[in-house]
Structure formats: structure tokens, C-alpha cells
Amino acid sequence: MPRAGLDPTSVVAAGAELADEVGLAALTMGGLAERVGVRTPSLYKHVAGQDDLVRRIAALALEESAVAVGTAIQGRSGRDALAAAAQAFRAYVLAHPGRYATTVGLEPAGPDDPLVAAGVRALAAFRAVLRGYDLPAADEDHALRTLRSALHGFATLQAAHGFQWSADVDESFTWLVDLLDRGLRGS
Amino acid sequence: MPRAGLDPTSVVAAGAELADEVGLAALTMGGLAERVGVRTPSLYKHVAGQDDLVRRIAALALEESAVAVGTAIQGRSGRDALAAAAQAFRAYVLAHPGRYATTVGLEPAGPDDPLVAAGVRALAAFRAVLRGYDLPAADEDHALRTLRSALHGFATLQAAHGFQWSADVDESFTWLVDLLDRGLRGS
DNA sequence: AGCTTTGAGCTAACGCTATTAGCCCCAGGA
């Protein structure tokens, strides 16, 4: 039995891919083992368990989405930055629904959990968007939560096929972005 | 062994309560059986399986949230109606996080699935809120999706303890509602 | 080159989950 040459990083990456393909709920240790060409128990040499695997995928997803949004808003500000950030974020969630699903609903294990660092970076990208609007400092946290709620809600509902009826989803999304822009400007 | 006197309705109701208490992920057939005072396999005389159970809980949750929102907006319109609907919706999700979690990400099994009827009723309540704003007919679907995304996103993020840092969550929510009101009015 | 040591991968096994098969016996209608 030749060595498979795995390490935590490659296992987590394969897990993220698998989650995107089959959905987070169907992400199984057996399936992941098969994908990386190894028997199930061998995975435990690289990750502590399914919980740990999911946490690491979540950190990866936060990092990646932060990079995607951060890149999209370079050289833009105001409404341009908002639209670019929103598009980049939604594109990321739709392209990686399994990865993104891991990021909701997990408590960081401790103060030095890599998750909190990744989460802070993801929020920083959106905070940068808000700098293009003249918000009172006291409103910045509220605006950040509002922005995050709207984008998170839209992306997860679409990823879950929550929009059943007819109107064009892309149009609805630009409508949402326009509403946010109006709301942020006229506060 | 005396009869326990169960029926599908009482089993689903108990399942919804249990899901709220322990979280949807920890909703187990064994746990539900213990709660209703019966052995696990007996549940299958009332629901077809865990999938069926979750679908029925989802239909219940959609129905209940539609009633909550519909009641809240009676006699109100415009911004008042929006605020009342938003508050009622968020209160419902926070009071019944397990129930609500069942409603995201399930495809209706067929055209006469009770789920679609319940979903339509839930949407109708929000549609009624939008009637208080002067929206072009073509924008109504977009506005509905926007409203739903924002409220769904905020409520689920809060239910998942997604708002870690300091600012007051209730204040953030009224800020979100104000932004939606401004955006809907000034379209 | 040979020797040592580390750890990646394996098999075997356990416990918990959902689910099915098949039996029993209580309750309501004839």
C-alpha cells in the first residue's frame, strides 16, 4: 500500500470540493475518503473529526470570500463598490454553496480560533464598502449587519432554490443592490 | 401496554417543539419517540420517516409565521405595517429556530404538496405589506424577494449567533427596517 | 549502506442513527 501523500490542507480542500458538489448535508467521511483514495479511518490522521473538518472548510470559505470581495472592490467606491462587492459575494456563494453553508452557525472554539481571524477579514471587506458612504460612526455596525443580512439572505435563498416563481433572479438582485444603495445614501 | 393516543398532528407538533429546543440538526427519531412516550419504530405509523416529519414541520412553520405576520399588520399600512411585519417575523424565527430551519432548502414534492400552499400564504402576508408602498407592478416580485432576503438573512444570522460584536442587535434591526422603508419609498 | 524511528494507512470493532419486518393485543363496529 503506497502512501497517498495527504496532509490537512489537501484533505480540507477535497472536503470543500465535495461539499460543493453534493451539499453540506451529504458530506460524509466515507465519501471524502473515497475521493482522496484512502480508507475512512485514515482521514483521522489529518483532521480531528467531522466537526473539525467542517470548521476548517468554514475558515477556508471565509478567507476565499473575503479575497473575492476585497479584489472586486479595488479601485471602486460608493455605489460601484457596493455593486461589485455584492456580485462577487453572491457569485462566490452560488459557485461554492457547500463551503459557504459551513460558515453559518458555528461558534468559535476559542479566542485564537482561525475562524475568528477569517471572519474578521470577511467583515473588513464589507466595511470597506461602507467607507464610500457618509455614515455616522455610530451607524457603521448597523449598516454592516444590514448589508450582511441582505446579501446573506439573498444568496442562501437562491442557493436553496428558494425563489420559485417567475421573475428574473439577476434582476431581483440588482434591484436589491439599488435599494441598499438608496438606503445607505439617504440615511 | 396502553395506547399512547398519537396521531400525525401531535407527532409533528412534538417534533416541532423538540427541534426548537435542541436544534434541527439534533432532532432525532429516538429523541422524539422518548418525548411522546413511545418506542422509535412506532413513530412510523404516523409519519413516513424523518424526511416526511421535517416537511410537515416546515409546513406548520410556514403556516404559523404567515399567521403571525398577517395578524401583526392588521389595521396598519406603509411603514407601520413594514415594521410590524418585520418584528413579528423575527420574533417568530427567534422563538422557533428549529421549526424555521426546516423551511429553508426543501423542494416541494409535487404540485399539491401542502408545502406550496403554506409557502404561498407566507408570501402573501409580505405581499400585503408592499401594497402600502407605491411600487410599479413590475417591481413587486423584486421587492418581495428583497424584503424576504433581508428579513430571512437577519433572523437566521441572529438565530445562529452570527452577530458577535458589541452593538445592540435590536437597534440594528430597526436600522435595517428603516433602510428598507426608505428604499421602498424612494424607488 | 544499514539502522532507527516516526507516522500514514490499514483492519476490526463499537455505538448511534434511521428504517423495515413481523408479531401482539387493545379498541370500536357488527
Add this chain to the structure above:
DNA sequence: TCCTGGGGCTAATAGCGTTAGCTCAAAGCT
């Protein structure tokens, strides 16, 4: 009173995550 339907049971299966303990390939040292 009988008898039939169906709610509840026990027993058993299959699939999951996880642990224990073994083996041998690869990397490092002499």
C-alpha cells in the same frame, strides 16, 4: 360477543462517525 383494523412492540439490518491497535514505508541519522 366476536372480529377486524391498526397502534404499539421486539428484533434485525444497513449506514454513519469514531477508536484501538497493528504494519510497514519513508525519512533521518550514523
